[in-house]
Amino acid sequence: MTEKKDPLVIIAGPTAVGKSDTAIALAKKINGAVISADSMQVYQGMDIGTAKITQDEMQGVPHYLIDVLKPDEPFHVVCFQEMAKKAVRKIQKAGMIPIICGGTGFYIQALLYGIDFTETSSDPTLRQELEEIAKKDGPEALHEMLKEVDPVSAETIHPHNVKRQIRAIEFYRLSGTPISASNALERQKPPAYNAAYFCLTMDRQTLYARIDKRVDLMIEKGLLNEVKRLYDAGYTKEMVSMQGLGYKEILLHLEGELSFEEAVYRIKRDSRHFAKRQLTWMNREKDILWIKREDYPKTEDVVQYMIEKLAEKEIL
Secondary structure: OOOOOOEEEEEEOOOOOOHHHHHHHHHHHHOEEEEEOOOOOOEOOOOOOOOOOOHHHHOOOOEEOOOOEOOOOOOOHHHHHHHHHHHHHHHHHOOOEEEEEOOOHHHHHHHHOOOOOOOOOOOHHHHHHHHHHHHHHOHHHHHHHHHHHOHHHHHHOOOOOHHHHHHHHHHHHHHOOOHHHHHHHHOOOOOOOEEEEEEEEOOHHHHHHHHHHHHHHHHHHOHHHHHHHHHHOOOOOOOOHHHOOOHHHHHHHHOOOOOHHHHHHHHHHHHHHHHHHHHHHHHOOOOEEEEEOOOOOOHHHHHHHHHHHHHHOOOO
């Protein structure tokens, strides 16, 4: 007799597709609680640029992994995996259903398949060498190196994400295997949960228009002042948190390297590119239940579809 796995609902998708609203509406229907799978909303004081959900918007639904770290504290996939597992247990103990909501595909994968990171080796000398290349020649030089050894990862890792590029190159140098191939193998493992993995999507042009509108709203709400406050508090562009979309561009403006107009243009452009990479990642995941928002224009229609699928998977 096979052991029954614990239930888990996942709501993923590109930025600005409407994940948070959907997660809250579903949680209210199924007695759920939300765990954020976002690499930036975990940081305190970084609200506008991360489009962080407010207490009012939560509508009484418990949320986890939001506002739990200072911007100078490290947060990576291993941190997420440990914190998310604790949150899942706490939610289950309360008799509720955990709902993972976010667009960081690797984080979701790490939790869903229970990826073991303990045996991942590292080479401090090699890492330092790659960091020096990034400082001297820019992160684009690392991206060119990554393209040569792991073109699949180069497609999904942003050219300015120095940390992830270094890790991918390091992994290849130490193992002789692209990290994308290793991730693909991990995806072949059976899930650690009885999961329903939903991914919201929509027409690309509609999505891009929503992204541009969201960035305009961030500017109206005071993104410039938010970044200036963080900068004045000593949070610099070298920190992982300040490499986030919207923050690094405004920092470059504050340091005189970009005009404000150019910074806003880059935020919009890079957000669109980010959404494309998110979809590329999720297209490689198995057993995803894709939901085209054009087919379900109302949130309640999306939720009803989800509830039907959750019943089929015996999660409800």
